[in-house]
Amino acid sequence: MSESKPIVIAIDGPSASGKSTNARIISAKLGCIYVDTGAMYRTLAWYALSMGIDVTDMAAVEALCRDWPSKLVRRENNVWLEVDGYFPEKEIRSSEVSKAVSYVAQAPYVREWMKEHQRSCVDFGDLVMEGRDITSNIFPETPHKFYLDASAGERQARRDADGIEEDLAARDQRDSTRKAAPLVVVEGATVINNSGESPEETSARIIALVEAQRQA
Ligand code: DC
Numbered sequence: 001m002s003e004s005k006p007i008v009i010a011i012d013g014p015s016a017s018g019k020s021t022n023a024r025i026i027s028a029k030l031g032c033i034y035v036d037t038g039a040m041y042r043t044l045a046w047y048a049l050s051m052g053i054d055v056t057d058m059a060a061v062e063a064l065c066r067d068w069p070s071k072l073v074r075r076e077n078n079v080w081l082e083v084d085g086y087f088p089e090k091e092i093r094s095s096e097v098s099k100a101v102s103y104v105a106q107a108p109y110v111r112e113w114m115k116e117h118q119r120s121c122v123d124f125g126d127l128v129m130e131g132r133d134i135t136s137n138i139f140p141e142t143p144h145k146f147y148l149d150a151s152a153g154e155r156q157a158r159r160d161a162d163g164i165e166e167d168l169a170a171r172d173q174r175d176s177t178r179k180a181a182p183l184v185v186v187e188g189a190t191v192i193n194n195s196g197e198s199p200e201e202t203s204a205r206i207i208a209l210v211e212a213q214r215q216a
Helices: 019-030 037-050 058-066 095-104 108-124 134-138 152-161 168-177 199-215
Strands: 008-012 033-036 070-075 078-083 127-131 144-149 190-193
Touching: 008 019, 008 134, 008 199, 019 033, 019 127, 019 199, 033 037, 033 108, 037 058, 037 070, 037 078, 037 095, 037 108, 037 127, 058 108, 070 108, 078 108, 095 168, 108 127, 108 134, 127 134, 134 144, 144 199, 152 168, 190 199
Parallel strands: 008 127, 008 144, 033 078, 033 127, 144 190
Antiparallel strands: 070 078
């Protein structure tokens, strides 16, 4: 895919709604760069925990974010944040980080910082970007907006199958009710409930919609 202006396929949705799996398939099929913005928040949460910061102390988290040694890096078709040249790929999936991350994500300065960095990802090329506020706040101008969802039972079962212990409902509640850029379904987004559907089926539906939107 290429055009003079980079294409952005924006995917939002609650935890374990299939965003990452589908975004990975779509980016590979369309030759786009995949950006997992949750991984960016998780990287900051991991860094805060490793520095002994209380993640519920918003001022402390914001102070840390103001000058942490991080940089956006492209590796193959992924873009992620490295801290001192290191991407904590495994560490950011721990239960500690999963519990801490939605506190870090509530801080207004953190959200501004993430917005600036996430928007700058178009410098790398066409994007499939997934998170909680991509359609509403990061790239509201894109015509390719999707909101993925699945039943609460199926989402919890997917997370359990990953071997990650956490209370998804509590995290979703924090992500949807926070003041700064909460998870919402925006006007113009296509809502896709993928309960009982395979990622191949869901990603094919999204690709077909993107193709139709590009021809409209
Ligand atoms: O997608 P994930 O579960 O890895 O995201 C981790 C957390 O990061 C999620 O609970 C809320 C936060 N997040 C966010 O606030 N905004 C985004 N665009 C992406 C993630």
